[in-house]
Amino acid sequence: MPAAPAGRARRALAALRRLLPTPAGTPFTFVYALILLGTAVYADLGDEATVAQLLRDSSTDAAHLAESPLFVLLASALWVAGGLYSAYGVAFVFVLTALERRVGGARTAGVFLLGHVLATLATELPVAGAVAAGQLPEAALHRLDYGISFGLMACVGALSGLLRPGGKWALLGVAGAMCAQDLIELVDPLSSWGHPIALLTGLACLPLVREGARRTARPDDAAGAAASADAAVPLPLLPPWLPRQYVPPRAPQEGAAGGVAVRGAGEEPADGGRAEPVGRIPAESEAPRDVVGVDDGLHHAHGGEAGPVGVAPRVPRPVPRPRAADGGGEERRRDADALQSR
Template sequence: MHQLRTRGTGNGAGPLDGIPRQRAPRCAGVRPAAPAGRAPGRRWRPERLLPTPGGTPFTFGYALVLLATSLYAEYGDPATVTSLLHASSTDVDNLSRTPLLVLVASALWVAGGLFSPYAIGFVFVLTALERRIGAWRTAGVFLLGHVVATLATEIPVGLAVLAGHLPDTSLHRLDYGISFGLLASVGALAGLLSPVPRALVLAWVSVMLLQDLLAFEDPLTNWGHPLALLVGVACGPLLRRRTVRRG
C-alpha cells in the first residue's frame, strides 16, 4: 500500500511539520458566512404584506385604481355611478356587443366598497402572490380567472334565454367586481405553499364558498367563485416549476 507523499521541508520532518497554520484571508467588504440554517438578510418584515411601487407594481397600481373607483362609487353622482356600473356589467347583452371592454371594465370596481372582504383580500393575496411569481404572471392568473369564470357563468344564461328557459331580463343582470380574479389568485398562491398550509387554505376557502352556494342568493356568481378557485389551483404546478427555476 503506497503512502501519500506531500512536499516537505527537506529536513526529514513530517508532512506538515514546520508549516505554519494558514488563516483565511479577510477580504474587504466580505462578511463571514452565516451559520447553517440561517439565511443572511432574509428576516421577515411586516411591511412586505402590503404592496409597494417597486416590489409589487401590478398590485400597487391596481389597488390605486380600485381605490379611485370605490371612492367615486361612494361619493359620486348616484345616477352616473349606476350608469357606469351597468355599462361595466358582464351580462350577456354587454358581452355580445363589447366583450373586451366589459371584461376589463367590470374588474375596475369592488362590489361592497373599500372595506369589503374582497378589497382586503385583494391587497394581501395579490401582494403575496406577486412577490413570489412577479407582476406579469400575477396579472395573467388574475385575468385568466376573471375571464374564464365570467364566460362560464354568462354563456349558459344566454343559451337558456335562447331556449326559452329564462326570461329576456336575464340578459341584463348587473355583474361586476374582482371576486373571480381574487379567487383565482388565492388558488395560485395556495399552490405555491407546502402541502399542509395549502390544504388548510383551500379547505377554509372551500367552506366559505360552500356556504354561499347553500345560501343560493346569486347562483351564477356563487358557482363562478369555485370555478375561479380551480383555475388558480390548476395554474399552481406551472407556477411552482417557474418559481423553482428562478430560485
C-alpha cells in the first residue's frame, strides 16, 4: 500500500518540476528569473535613495526614449513593479516556463521583447506628441515607467494559442478580465492601454510560436520518419560497378567447398553447370548468341551455330556415346565382326 502514495508523490514532483524553470530545460527563463529575483531583493532591501535613482534612470518615459531608447528599453525590463510581493513575478515564472518548453528560448525572448517594446512605444509616443501639442504638461515626459508586465502579457497571448481549447479560453479570459478592469478604473492610463496592446501583440505572434512548437516537440519523430522512408526504398539488386548482364550467383550449396556457388535451374551456362566464386565477375560475358537449327537442350551436338559478325564460331564438343553395361565389350565385338566380314 505505501507504494501508491509514493508513486503519486513522485508524479506530483515531476509535474512541479515541469512548471518551474531549470537551467537545462528553460535556460532563458531560468537566467531571467534569477536577475529579476536579484533586482527585486535589492529594491526591497537596498538603500531607498539609490533604488529610486536606479528606477528613474531605467524608466521608459518619453524623455529617456528620446535620449537613450535602447538602454532604457532593456533596463526597464530588469525590474518587477512591486518587488518580491508582486503577482507579476509569480506569473512570469509559470507563463514563460510553459512557453519556453514549447517553443524554445529564442522565440520566447523574441515574443517578450516584442511585446515590451511595442506596448511601450505605443503608449509613450502619444504622450510626447500630446506634450508637443500643448495638451499635456511637460512633467508627463518624466513619468516613472518600468516593469515586465508588457512583455509578460505578450507571452500570455502567445501561450494561449498553444494550449487546448479549455486552457486557452481560461487563460485569455483571465487576461482579458484584467485588461478590462484596468481600462474601467483607468488608474494609470498608459499601463491600462499598454496591457491589451501587449496581449494583442502576443496573439499576433501565434504563427511564429506554432512553428517553433512543431520543431521543438517532434525532432525525434521527424528523424524517425526520415529513417522509415530510407528503409522503405529497396536496395538495388546489383552493385553499381558490376555489368548489367552479370547475374550474381546464388548462395553456396550445401557441401560446396571454398565458397563456390553453382547456378540454379534456368541459369545453367552452356558448359554444363560451371561453378563460379561468389561475388567474382565471370571471365567471359554471357551475351545471347544467335543459333540456327540447333536445340539448346542438345548442347549444340550437331553444329550449325552462327555467332555475331566478327566473333569466331563456337566449336561444339563431341557428344560421348552411351556406354554399355559391360564397359564397351559389345561395341568391340561388333567392330571385330565387321573386320572379319571384309
